[in-house]
Amino acid sequence: MAETLQSLARGFSVALQPAVLLYAFVGCVVGTLVGVLPGVGPLAGISLLLPATFGLTATNAIVMLAGIYYGAMYGGSTTSILMRIPGEAASVMTCIDGYAMARKGRAGAALAIAAIGSFIAGTGSVMALMLLAPPLANFALRFGPPEYFALLLLGLLVLAYMSGGSMVKSLAMAVLGLLLGMIGIDQMSGFFRFSYGVVELGDGLGVVPIAVGLFGIAEVLATAGQEVPPKVLKPKLRELLPSRQEWRESVMPIGRGTVLGFLIGIIPGSAHIISSFVSYAVERRLSRHPEEFGHGAVAGVAGPESANNSATSGAFVPMLALGVPSGPIPAVMLAALMVHGVSPGPLLIKQQPELFWGFIASMYVGNLMLLALNLPMVGIFVNVLRVPYSLLYPSIIMFCVVGVYAVNGSVVDVWIALIMGALGYILRKLGFETAPIVLGAILAPMIELALRQSLAMSDGQYAIFVSRPIAGTLLAVGAALVLLNLVSWMVRGFDWRKRIPLDEHGENL
Amino acid sequence: MLTTDRVGGSALCLLALFVIWESRTLPLGTWRNPGPGYFPVLLAALLLILGALACMMGGGAAPVTGVGWGEAGHALVILGLGAFICLALERLGYRLTMLSALLFLVWLVEKKSLLAAAAFAFGLAFGSFYLFDTLLRVSLPRGPFGI
Numbered sequence: 169m170a171e172t173l174q175s176l177a178r179g180f181s182v183a184l185q186p187a188v189l190l191y192a193f194v195g196c197v198v199g200t201l202v203g204v205l206p207g208v209g210p211l212a213g214i215s216l217l218l219p220a221t222f223g224l225t226a227t228n229a230i231v232m233l234a235g236i237y238y239g240a241m242y243g244g245s246t247t248s249i250l251m252r253i254p255g256e257a258a259s260v261m262t263c264i265d266g267y268a269m270a271r272k273g274r275a276g277a278a279l280a281i282a283a284i285g286s287f288i289a290g291t292g293s294v295m296a297l298m299l300l301a302p303p304l305a306n307f308a309l310r311f312g313p314p315e316y317f318a319l320l321l322l323g324l325l326v327l328a329y330m331s332g333g334s335m336v337k338s339l340a341m342a343v344l345g346l347l348l349g350m351i352g353i354d355q356m357s358g359f360f361r362f363s364y365g366v367v368e369l370g371d372g373l374g375v376v377p378i379a380v381g382l383f384g385i386a387e388v389l390a391t392a393g394q395e396v397p398p399k400v401l402k403p404k405l406r407e408l409l410p411s412r413q414e415w416r417e418s419v420m421p422i423g424r425g426t427v428l429g430f431l432i433g434i435i436p437g438s439a440h441i442i443s444s445f446v447s448y449a450v451e452r453r454l455s456r457h458p459e460e461f462g463h464g465a466v467a468g469v470a471g472p473e474s475a476n477n478s479a480t481s482g483a484f485v486p487m488l489a490l491g492v493p494s495g496p497i498p499a500v501m502l503a504a505l506m507v508h509g510v511s512p513g514p515l516l517i518k519q520q521p522e523l524f525w526g527f528i529a530s531m532y533v534g535n536l537m538l539l540a541l542n543l544p545m546v547g548i549f550v551n552v553l554r555v556p557y558s559l560l561y562p563s564i565i566m567f568c569v570v571g572v573y574a575v576n577g578s579v580v581d582v583w584i585a586l587i588m589g590a591l592g593y594i595l596r597k598l599g600f601e602t603a604p605i606v607l608g609a610i611l612a613p614m615i616e617l618a619l620r621q622s623l624a625m626s627d628g629q630y631a632i633f634v635s636r637p638i639a640g641t642l643l644a645v646g647a648a649l650v651l652l653n654l655v656s657w658m659v660r661g662f663d664w665r666k667r668i669p670l671d672e673h674g675e676n677l
Numbered sequence: 678m679l680t681t682d683r684v685g686g687s688a689l690c691l692l693a694l695f696v697i698w699e700s701r702t703l704p705l706g707t708w709r710n711p712g713p714g715y716f717p718v719l720l721a722a723l724l725l726i727l728g729a730l731a732c733m734m735g736g737g738a739a740p741v742t743g744v745g746w747g748e749a750g751h752a753l754v755i756l757g758l759g760a761f762i763c764l765a766l767e768r769l770g771y772r773l774t775m776l777s778a779l780l781f782l783v784w785l786v787e788k789k790s791l792l793a794a795a796a797f798a799f800g801l802a803f804g805s806f807y808l809f810d811t812l813l814r815v816s817l818p819r820g821p822f823g824i
Contacts, residue, residue, distance in 0.1 A: 219809070219813075219815045220809065220813045220815065222814075222815065223813060223814045223815075334682075334731075334734070336727055336730045336731050336734060337682065337685070337727075337731055339727055340686075340689055340724060340727035340728060340731060343720055343723050343724045343727060344689065344692075344724060346720050347692075347696060347717065347720050347721065347724065350716060350717045350720065354713035356713070357704075357712065357713045359703060359704070359713040361703060361713060361714075361717065362696075362699060362717075385759070388755060389748075389752040389755055389756070390748065390752070391748070392748065392751050392752065392755060558783070558787040558789065559783065559787075559789075559797060562778075562779050562782045562783055562787075562797075562801070563801060565755065565758075565759070565778075565782075566775055566779065566801060566802075566805060567805075569762055569766075569775070570771075570805060570809055570815070570817070573766065573817070573818075574809065574815040574816070574817070577816060577818075579763050579766050579767055582759075582762065582763050582766065583763050586756065586759040586760065586763065589756070589759070590756055593752060595685070597681075597744050597746070598681040598682070598684060598685040598741075598744070599681050599682070599685075599738065599739065600685055616716045619711070619716070620711055623709060623710065623711065624710075627709075628707075628708070628709025628710055629709075
């Protein structure tokens with residue numbers, strides 16, 4: 169413990185340097201804007217701004233990108249509460265009771281509870297990250313290719329299981345992503361696969377064009393035709409303090425959301441989205457007045473908002489300790505670190521302690537900044553939504569082009585993003601989730617390499633995956649998830665995801 | 678009934694068959710020693726199964742005729758504009774490409790006044806170039822006369 173505190177003190181000496189503080193601040197502001205703007209979620213925001221970090225040091229870059237990530241979590245709640253538009257997917261649950269509170273004249277209190285809950289959850293989960301990541305990294309030194317293969321496969325299965333809608337469709341999307349990840353040079357044999365003579369495809373499709381296309385461009389394509397801007401409820405500063413009753417009602421949901429969010433964050437999958445859904449379901453189940461959910465229940469704002477912020481830190485645990493992204497956003501951040509020559513994984517904490525502990529310390533600082541930013545300045549951020557969408561979406565397209573082009577200086581990447589945008593638009597129309605595609609495309613080369621290395625190690629014996637305890641356990645958990653889904657499919661109505669409503673009044677609760 | 682799941686599932690099946698066909702040129706290897714074609718074929722087979730399952734189980738999904746395509750025309754224009762940006766970016770340079778693309782979008786598609794559209798397009802195209810290329814040192818393409 170003393171060693172941890174000593175390392176943290178060293179981290180603060182990095183995080184409190186003026187340049188690092190500046191980039192943390194910029195990340196928080198940009199992240200909040202990204203969260204406020206509907207359609208530009210944290211994934212698209214981080215992908216778009218990735219090229220802007222190329223000229224920075226690795227520490228400044230990761231601090232800024234992390235600021236965007238958790239800033240977007242804070243900002244996403246603003247539009248959910250004031251306009252019933254989720255700024256990003258994790259804020260969907262906040263829409264239900266947050267907007268209901270706003271219509272009752274408690275918009276300020278809902279915003280304050282969301283911001284304070286996010287702060288407590290963010291700070292608590294950073295502490296857990298600080299304590300958990302180093303021992304996990306030591307444990308991960310025992311990981312070989314079979315363990316990595318099992319872990320990556322489990323990640324895809326968890327994502328498919330937890331995504332909204334049918335597991336078959338989500339798995340199909342994950343496999344589609346894996347297939348996209350097959351494009352390019354085969355790492356073991358050097359064969360070109362599906363590149364059709366396009367040299368630029370030799371390195372594969374790239375995370376950024378896929379993410380920007382599926383999330384940024386697809387969103388613009390789906391929403392640019394809309395004409396009537398949604399109504400914005402603007403709270404006054406003096407209305408920001410919740411009543412004593414509201415405080416009492418939010419304490420336990422914040423605590424539960426923090427723990428739940430962090431635990432879900434560690435598990436591979438779209439953690440921040442899933443955590444808010446699960447937290448909402450838990451709070452409603454534990455509430456003495458479940459009938460209030462959907463009509464402005466304080467716990468319906470405090471729980472999910474705390475959970476999605478806590479999951480943000482939780483998602484950094486496998487990324488930093490194992491070098492395995494637990495979702496599309498950590499995957500883009502992993503790519504950002506690799507651009508700077510940093511390889512996250514078990515050895516990161518030992519080899520680059522300043523980066524790791526500086527990053528941890530900057531998260532404490534960032535959470536404080538966000539609390540200070542989000543409460544008094546909420547009116548300013550909301551004004552961004554007053555920019556007509558007919559001017560906003562051309563700007564988003566422009567940022568998409570810059571963000572994609574700048575990664576490799578290649579027009580081919582812009583074409584890929586455009587094609588992915590069209591694909592994402594059609595898939596959305598047909599009700600298919602696109603997040604598993606991104607994760608699949610990122611994990612594909614890792615999974616294939618781990619599988620083939622494992623078989624090379626075992627002289628072609630597949631038993632290596634079950635004879636090693638860690639790999640066997642991980643695969644067993646994955647198999648259990650598939651079985652669980654099969655059982656729930658046979659015994660209709662067991663699926664918890666179907667019980668969580670997205671409709672305004674919560675009739676289906 | 679033709680539902681969204683069935684249309685999506687069928688498209689995935691067709692894609693899977695295409696991948697299997699295209700993988701014929703890649704060495705498959707063996708079960709114990711997979712080659713570069715092994716994983717794509719395995720994944721395509723899995724996609725075929727999942728696509729077929731989505732079709733089979735998709736009878737209760739929303740009918741495809743119920744999907745609103747009101748914004749599709751607008752989306753097609755944006756996609757066409759995206760294609761123009763791709764073709765022009767390294768020929769006209771970032772600033773001229775963005776200037777013309779934004780002007781087209783705001784003036785002709787969004788029906789704003791020419792003056793407002795021109796001011797917006799000029800400010801954004803040149804302002805973003807200054808921000809990214811000059812300040813953040815992200816190299817963006819230049820066109821004729823270094824513009």
